[in-house]
Amino acid sequence: MFAFKSIGTKLGVTFAGLFAATMLLISLTVYQVVTERAKLTVGEELTAAGAVFSRLFVDNARDKQMDIAIAGKDFGFLSALTSGDDPTIQSVLDGLASRVGVGAIAFIDVDGFVVGQSGAAIPMDTLLARVEASESDAITDNDLGILFDGEAVYLAGVTPVRAPHLIGWIVFGEVITKAHLSDVSALISKEFTGAIVPGEGNMLPRGQAIQDGQLITFAQTVPSLFDDQSSVLVLTYPLSKALAPYRVLAAILLILMATGGGAVSFISWWLARRLAKPIADLSAAANDVKAGREASVAVSSQDELGTLAGAFNDMSNEIAKREQDLRQQARTDKETDLPNRRAFEEALDSLPPAHAHVHVLAIRLERFAEIRNIIGFDVSAALITAVGENLRAVPGVAHIARLSGSILCARVDCEYGAALPTLTHDIRSALERTYTIEGIAVDVQFSMGISSGDPASSNVLVEAMSALEQARTQQTDQAVFDPQSAQTTADNLSLMGDLLQAIDKGHVFLVYQPKYDLREGRAIGVEALVRWKDPARGMVFPDQFIPLAEETGRVDALTRYVLNQALEAQQALYAAGHPFIMSINVSGRLIGNADFTEYALAAAQRAVGPLCFEITETAVIADPEKGMAVMQRFVDAGIEVSIDDYGSGLSSLAYLKKIPATELKIDKEFVLKIDESQRDALLVRSTVDLAHSLGMKVTAEGIETDTAAAILAGMGCDVGQGYGLGRPMELAPLFEHLAADMPALSQPETAAS
């Protein structure tokens, strides 16, 4: 099947084809009918011609024969014949020939002798044969018909003569030429071709016109003189001549076909164009809609296409409206219906150059999470909405938006100098009040980050957020963006990028701080501590990179490294005669990391002596239940678990109760001034008691003086570590330190109790 590219072509071809087929059918039918009609007409004319021929020749000859027969009965003539009066016979025949009007006439006696002859020659021998036949058959009636003699055709008759018995025959006849037949054709004004032929072997149907190739042929039996012969009159007429009168009709049909075909093609093309134009318009409009442009088509008619165009316009409008809604939604915070960050950024971007320098405030609603936990999401959202509306209402505030759950932002229009602090003050006064939302009164406080700059060249919004963070870090309620402080954060990020490389390159190494049994005054273990000596940065302190490693997930790799190094060190210590328990620090964030857990358990197998994992920040353990199980596995594997920095963080009694720890390390905050602060001493003593009663041994950190060590020992503290007992050292110095005596602890004093 063809695929038409246009409806016009399709319709045109279809209709023109249909028309052509119809016209062809009509033409064929007309041709058939005309041909049949012509054949019928010509056939009728030929039949008439045959009848005319019979009338003109045969019947005429029969009439003549009647005359001759009557003459043959004349008593005088018979008398002459029977008396052998030849001259009289000849004269009678001559008279008869002229009177009746025959070409030739003769008398043949019963013995076959030609007695008299008049007129043109006729084939007497053939006639005699006919006569002989007649004698044998005893035919005595008049006989008439066609006689063939070579090429010549005769119409001849035989009339018996009786006196009263048969005494002979009068024979007569004349040649029939083409001219004779033409006379017949002239009579019916049709130029047919006629011939009389022997009937034997002529298969044409008699008395019926047929089409024989390009000829219409009619054959008719004509009487034959000989009974055993037959003769046929054959008339032919060319079919083309018969059809000639219809040529005009054919021409008219052709012209009709050509003009009609043209008209149909043109009309269908025109119709299709009319039909296709609105469709093409719709198609173009649909493409516009697809491309996101607004589009509509002209409704120019009442028909289906008009309806379609109308529907299309409705749809297009609907899409535009919906898109508008979507755009609106995309720029609106769903919870509060305030503009969102995207709307704010777009507003900044679309500022005219006159506003090249803008001031952006990031405003955080403090303790929002807690407020939300109390009043619920919906009310807190309403609170934010109310705050937003308040903010928007402050004179000088140009745009506002909600950046995150608790943070709003605003662009303010003012001079940078003195006006800005005044404005921020105004804002704070406007916002910080008691809000009553759905009957719930809420007091709120805000912190602010302020940033200024050209939105085209700097990200003032991010800077405002940084300023907000800086305020938090500085524990103030307001900060202006400080590029330097932001630089530190950027440095930290680069630091983390370098950490793993530093591990590989050996820039990260361990130092070991000895742990002493306070009662016996001897070293029983070491705590492995990590150090980073960067060739470019110099010493990077653990306080600096450990939290960063925790934040960025690199603490896993770092801890594995530390574990391996520590295990090697323990081996060295053992080899040197120091069967120490090896303590390493494990971040609470790693507890629950299944990969690390397996790794650590496997590594512990290699340990030559006891291991202790000092777990810091127990509160940040993501899944406490799971964390407890992991710690239990460590304990089951023979690894001691120690609660590090107890008292400084968010450690709770609940954890103490659950953690399967064997050691509690009291934070050095409490130990450093134990000899000065009665309060600290009291806390330590009770903590020691608490730990002991929970079945844990107690280690004190930050022992700097002998006094402190003595006091702690007195309190029942089991183990101690600190600068006063031994600094963190690399292995070689450690060995030396261990070799030296420890006077302060060599003889334990009784601490103040």
Place this chain on the structure above:
Amino acid sequence: MDKRAAFIGLFLLLAAPAQASSLTVTLLNQKSAGVGEAVVTFTPAGGEGVPITGKPADPLTVNQRDLTFMPFISVVPRNTQVSFLNEDSVLHHVFSFSPIKRFSLKLFGTDETQSVVFDEPGVVVVGCNIHDNMIAYLKVVDTPFAGKTDADGSFTLEGLPPGPGQLTVWHPLMKGRGNQLTAEVVIGPDGQALEFKKKFRRGARPVGDY
């Protein structure tokens, strides 16, 4: 076949004593059916002038009844007068163009009789100039030994003098010269029989069917 029969007859004749004899002639057509109304004559050798005696006279009247001559064929002894009697209610014009006797008896009415004497032997064809289909034949003979075959085609010549003679059998439709056959026969003392088979033309009155 007729010749062979003639020779058989000849031998029989030689062996017989000289006294009156007879000859039965039977004429058959091509379908072996007997042909009636054929005229049989016998003329003894040198017998010309033998008076016609002892022969029951044939009816010498030819009637015209129902537009037909009756009889169709008549044997007429020489010098016999034949009467033509009109028994129809219409007129007849009886004529003959025959060479031995041409005559024309114009328009005679009912029960009128006209007579003609036939003094030459031969065949006379009689017609009616008014009614084309009427035809009759007169066979004028000059021997006493003559007669017509019956429906079976047979006729017996009686009282024949033994010895040679000429036998003729004539019928107007018989094919052959003069419409007759001629045989030289010798009549023996005992009765003889001869049978002839000839071809006939078809005619108004079928040969052999009456």
